[in-house]
């Protein structure tokens with residue numbers, strides 16, 4: 371029978387054989403797959419693994435700093451690259467969801483290529499591709515997907531000419547989590563909700579500005595933190611907040627306000643292909659809504675998305 375311990379032993383041995391003394395680059399995303407892939411490679415080849423963690427400025431609040439810190443604590447040879455400004459610039463005036471994705475994919479490739487060039491004599495590109503990514507052309511998450519869907523844009527970036535190593539390509543998601551546990555990776559990191567590669571860019575409907583990103587990060591933080599405090603986080607497959615491109619009228623003291631509306635979305639699912647909205651307790655929604663409206667300047671209304679997939683996708687864009 372398949373066991374995580376036996377898998378780790380076999381794959382680490384195989385990676386050593388395959389890679390020898392070569393150097394490998396890998397893009398970390400903060401997600402489960404790339405983290406487990408990196409940990410396996412670290413076990414096999416240590417400092418010859420060069421991890422690159424790009425901040426696209428569209429991550430959750432504090433995520434870049436805290437996850438980078440965590441990676442360093444795990445002993446990974448990782449470089450954090452803050453490219454927020456570059457992504458924001460690339461997204462300027464983009465309102466169409468697919469164009470946003472393309473702009474982000476392109477910027478990611480450029481940043482990653484620059485960083486991969488910093489590693490002299492690199493031979494391999496490692497990816498956290500898992501089995502469902504291999505069998506589906508469109509899949510759920512990860513930098514691997516971003517890279518693949520864009521490699522026909524212009525000439526191939528140099529890192530794509532590298533040999534590919536994909537230690538997780540035979541595994542399903544639950545197996546990846548079990549391998550991660552076997553490797554001693556923080557259970558909180560392993561239990562994280564999926565988060566889309568384009569990040570908050572596809573949860574800010576319409577054009578993206580630094581101010582909108584900041585507002586959404588605050589709202590999202592209150593929602594996710596609330597789910598954890600109420601013991602609901604692990605009961606939900608994925609959750610997040612969406613910043614709507616409309617203002618609504620409110621009152622504050624004697625004044626009328628005209629401010630942003632946010633939607634909260636939480637779904638149950640097994641693979642993201644279908645999903646049901648989660649019946650969160652009213653008391654929880656009440657507390658989160660109050661906290662958002664009281665603490666986040668610029669937001670005066672909160673709504674909860676009660677649509678299931680199909681037909682409503684998990685993301686709004």
Ligand code: XMP
Pocket residue numbers: 471509510511512515564565566567568608642643679682683684685686687
């Ligand atoms: P939808 O919105 O299609 O989302 O129901 C299904 C799952 O895929 C994630 N998603 C993405 N992940 N790049 C990603 O890496 C993307 O462009 C993207 N779009 C959606 C979404 O968060 C959900 O988990």
